[in-house]
Amino acid sequence: MDRYEDLPALPERIARMRELALDLWWSWNKQARHVFRTLDYPLWRATAHNPVRMLRVIPQATLAWAAADPAFQAAYDIAVADLDQAHSARRTWWARTFPDLNGRSIAYFSAEFALHQSLPIYAGGLGVLAGDHCKEAADLGVPLVGIGFMYPQGYFHQHISAEGWQEETYEKLTWADAPIEPATLADGRPCIIPVPLDDRSVLVAVWRVRLGRVTLYLLDTDLDENAPWDRELSARLYGGDRETRVQQEIVLGIGGVGVLRALGLTPSVYHLNEGHAAFVVLQRIREFLDGGRDFDAALAEVRRTTVFTTHTPVPAGHDAFPYQIVEKHLAGCWGTLGEHRARFLALGEYDNGSGSQFNMTALALRSAGAVNAVSQLHGEVTRSMWAPIWPALPPAQAPVTSVTNGVHVPTWISTDLSGLFDRHLGRDWIDHHDDPAFWDRVLDIPDEELWAVRSALRHHLFAFIRERARALWTDHRVSASRVLAAGPMLDDNTLTLGFARRFTGYKRPWLIFSDPDRLARILNAPGRPVQIVFAGKAHPADDTGKHHLQGVVRRALDPAFAGRVAFVEDYDLHVAHFLVQGCDVWLNNPRKPLEASGTSGMKACMNGVPQLSIGDGWWAEGYNGRNGWLIDGHAPAHDESAADQADAESLYRLLEGEVVPAFYDRDAAGLSRRWVQVVKQAIRSVAPAFSTRRMVKEYVDRLYVPAMR
């Protein structure tokens, strides 16, 4: 904890800026954001919106000015009052709906949480889902505590070499600039607990992150007392080899439960977000055995109170370990289990074609009483994919339900659009935002105003892209061609497709380039040009993904596309905000049915950026014929190359015949009524149904509360 430093002192009048900065609640509250922006706008930009960093480096004179300025004081007072409101447990949805469950809580375990770019402890979609889940729980008053990892080196930063190849760098987080504080025990000492690993004991320190009413605890093994290899255990997300991974998962599961106990917390429900945290089950069985129960009773109690969410139909996305490494690293746990060790190991037994291994998803499926997939279609796929777990049941009856993902609306909605909603839907629109009927009012927003906001958002995106390209040139001194690939020639008034996702085979980033000549004609059509912005990382070990990425960078440099294809480096939450708000169309063309849900398209649609997508994941239930476009080549999925060709044909036809004309057929006022209609339908249908407000309420009603009762 010696890396931690408290923030410098603040003038008395604005002393609670410290609390505002250290509670990530500020990131989804307009008033709090306004306070930091007005405090020092250039510094706000320069720190990529990191108020903790700001308060460390801001000149005392600026703070003195702010403390004495009546306008600043007024803004500050409102933000602080909002903060107090955001911490009060009274009158929340949870308190009103479940008064009998006062005192109960849910522990939510996840290997990654994407909350804000100032806390880089996430890789992608799984983390975003976990982060948005916690933020929504905070808003609704759902009594949830999160458990995860504090990775000092996080996930990697992406750089593109002169050859278009992805290079990874791991930067050590500046602890002092992160919105974290040491978690303390009741007596004020730091919370540090031992976790058994193999024949030793590893110490785990705990950081606390505040998200309004929700608290997140992050585990960290980087303590002086630990051996160097143990200090490295929590260094990186999805970094090391199988041995590192299994040890991380032991720390998360066994250590996570230990941390809850040390902090005096006894949640009534344990939610495992993906199989990474499934060793929670082992620790809880051990606790029940220690308490004198037998194995069956312990397992039954664990099942009754465990919720498990599975997130991918891609087999490689499910962690499995050879038995000997699980047995070795769990050596310190076997004592309690005694003769039941074989029974525990059997819970994880699974053969996915390459011999029997200890599979974390199998463990979770067999020991959670409630299991869900993340879209309806993913539910069907999961039931048949994991059918061997329930040999006595026909696959359709496998006990896996679906709770379709959502996104946290206050986090993802653009400030410009939210201002438009304030004016036309009422300032309290956020309170009604999971009510589908409420969103009919979007149809009454004047077309001109919505069109103007959409154009403004496109301008913000290109200002951001040009600033990034300029920084590559001036700060990083990269070659001119790499600067070109970053998109400086993109045009503010051109129809813009966005494709931002992990680079991996099944997402088919190359699909739109299947017929380069046809694409060049589409992009360069006189008077009706089209441009495409790509972003996304490939997993460091995924060379195929890196080849796809290189292919896109080469296309961006191909004069045939006239600078209308760009690749934005180092996709993260910050980049994602600009892209999902500023593009015109969100392109998503995975190989069906491998996209379990996808959430970036939800963020886009609610910002008025309709999807052009395969009917996979959430779009299979989200597309309604009016709110975007459905790519469907109607080829049998088992013939991959036929499906690729047919889907590419469908994509081109939609672009040529529907998307481009709808955008460019303008009226005398210079706007396209047809386009605005699609935009309105996208917002109206997606904002209520694919929000975490709808999603978290579903988790509560269907999974958490039944487990509590």
Ligand SMILES: *Cc1c(COP(=O)(O)O)cnc(C)c1O
């Ligand atoms: C939303 C988001 C994702 C997940 O989006 P998908 O549609 O599932 O690819 C991944 N990374 C970042 C940074 C995001 O914001």
